[in-house]
Amino acid sequence: xxxxxxxQHDQHFLNNINVVKASIKAAExxxxxxxxxxxxxxxxxTTELAKKCKEVVAIEIDESLKAELAKMxxxxxxxxxNALKLINEVHFNKIVANIPYSITEPLFxxxxxxxxxxxxxxxxxxxxxxxxxxEKWGIISKLFFEVDKVMDVPKDNFxxxxxxxxxxxxxxxxxxxxxxxEKIMKELILQDDxxxxxxxxxxxxxxxxxxxxxxxxxxxxxxxxxxxWDKRVMHLSGVQFEMVVKEIVx
Ligand code: SAM
Numbered sequence: 673x674x675x676x677x678x679x680q681h682d683q684h685f686l687n688n689i690n691v692v693k694a695s696i697k698a699a700e701x702x703x704x705x706x707x708x709x710x711x712x713x714x715x716x717x718t719t720e721l722a723k724k725c726k727e728v729v730a731i732e733i734d735e736s737l738k739a740e741l742a743k744m745x746x747x748x749x750x751x752x753x754n755a756l757k758l759i760n761e762v763h764f765n766k767i768v769a770n771i772p773y774s775i776t777e778p779l780f781x782x783x784x785x786x787x788x789x790x791x792x793x794x795x796x797x798x799x800x801x802x803x804x805x806x807e808k809w810g811i812i813s814k815l816f817f818e819v820d821k822v823m824d825v826p827k828d829n830f831x832x833x834x835x836x837x838x839x840x841x842x843x844x845x846x847x848x849x850x851x852x853x854e855k856i857m858k859e860l861i862l863q864d865d866x867x868x869x870x871x872x873x874x875x876x877x878x879x880x881x882x883x884x885x886x887x888x889x890x891x892x893x894x895x896x897x898x899x900x901w902d903k904r905v906m907h908l909s910g911v912q913f914e915m916v917v918k919e920i921v922x
Contacts, residue, residue, distance in 0.1 A: 681734050682772035684830035685713050691794070691825055691840065692720050698822045698842045699768045699792045701725045708764035710755040710771050710779070714740045721768055722748050729762050731755040756782065767791035773799075773834065780809070783843070784816050784862065791843040794825060800839040807910035815858045818844045853921040855879045860917070864905040871905050872920060894920055 686692060695717065701707065705725040712718040712730040714737065721728045722745040731751045732741065741750050751758055756778050766789055771779060773796045783791065802809040803819050813819055822840040827833045850858065859875035866874070869891065876887040896919050908916060 682711075682774050682834075683713060683734070684770075684832060684834045686716050686770055686794075686829060687831045688825075688829040689716070689720075691823075691829055692717050694823055694840060695768050695770075695792050695794070696720055696724055698840070699766055699790060701766070701768075705766050706764045708759070708762060708767045708769070710759075710767070710769040710775075712741060712744075712750065713737065713770070715744055717768065717770060718744055718748055725766075729764055731758050731762070755779070759786070765789045767793065770794040773836075777809075780812075784812070788845070792822070792840065793843065794838050794840050796834070797837045797839055800841060803841075808908075808913065809910075811857070811910050811913060812861055815846065815850070815854055815861065817846055820844075852879060853917070856921055857913075857917055860905050860913075866905060867901065868903055868905055868908070868916065869901040896920070 699705075699707070701721070701724040703724075703726055707721050707725050707728050709718055709721060709728055709730040712732050718728055718730055718741075725747075727747045727749065728744075729749050729751065730741075730744075731753060733752070733754055735752050738752070744750065751762070756775055759779075759782055768791075771793055776795055776799050799809070800821070803813040804810060820842045822842055825838040825840055827835075827837050829838075856872075856875050856879055859879060860868075860871050863871035863874055872891060873884065873887045876882060876890060877884060880887075880890075882890070896916065900916055905913070
């Protein structure tokens with residue numbers, strides 16, 4: 673396979689069946705589960721998933737892997753295309769995947785808006801640290817998910833070797849009840865393409881069940897410079913986001 677393609681699609685194939693087994697065990701699969709796999713590659717994980725669940729829907733961007741993936745069991749459906757586009761069109765209740773590093777952030781952005789029971793994912797060490805840090809992804813992950821480390825997966829478990837080590841994590845949507853402040857923060861994150869003033873207006877109307885005018889009146893009481901109101905939520909750093917939220921909800 674050409675080196676450029678391996679790099680372009682983050683093709684670091686797992687070479688250790690024990691990591692596959694650990695992923696399947698962590699996902700607690702049963703015969704009612706429909707599992708989404710992102711990037712089946714040559715199918716090392718796909719084949720084992722298929723033995724434990726009702727069906728696997730796998731999305732692979734690289735059509736040159738078709739010959740390898742043609743050997744998959746009958747309960748595996750392979751869709752060719754970009755997982756970031758197709759994920760909204762498929763039905764599943766769990767995700768198990770060794771995901772391509774370069775789509776990690778946008779993929780997690782999608783997970784915030786999707787319903788699922790659990791996602792067992794191999795992610796880069798750097799992103800794992802972000803999920804547990806104090807910056808934006810740390811704040812987001814605490815609001816939306818429980819993140820449990822299953823195991824460290826050093827780079828020699830892949831062929832070719834990636835630049836960084838990986839971590840196998842189990843992500844479950846957060847079940848703990850949210851405070852009003854957390855609900856507003858969550859709503860702001862889900863509206864992160866909007867300017868802060870519009871996102872907050874919408875968040876207050878939804879969470880506090882108030883009218884647009886009432887929301888506007890509430891916002892007039894908040895002492896925040898105009899430049900902050902006009903910033904898009906996605907352009908705030910984690911520290912800025914927390915500072916703004918403190919001004920808004922205390
Ligand atoms: N699951 C295989 C394994 O563990 O050996 C392959 C994992 S490899 C890290 C990532 C896989 O995702 C590759 O097969 C690559 O072609 C595929 N891929 C990369 N970007 C993708 C995208 N946007 N949508 C779907 N698949 C993608």
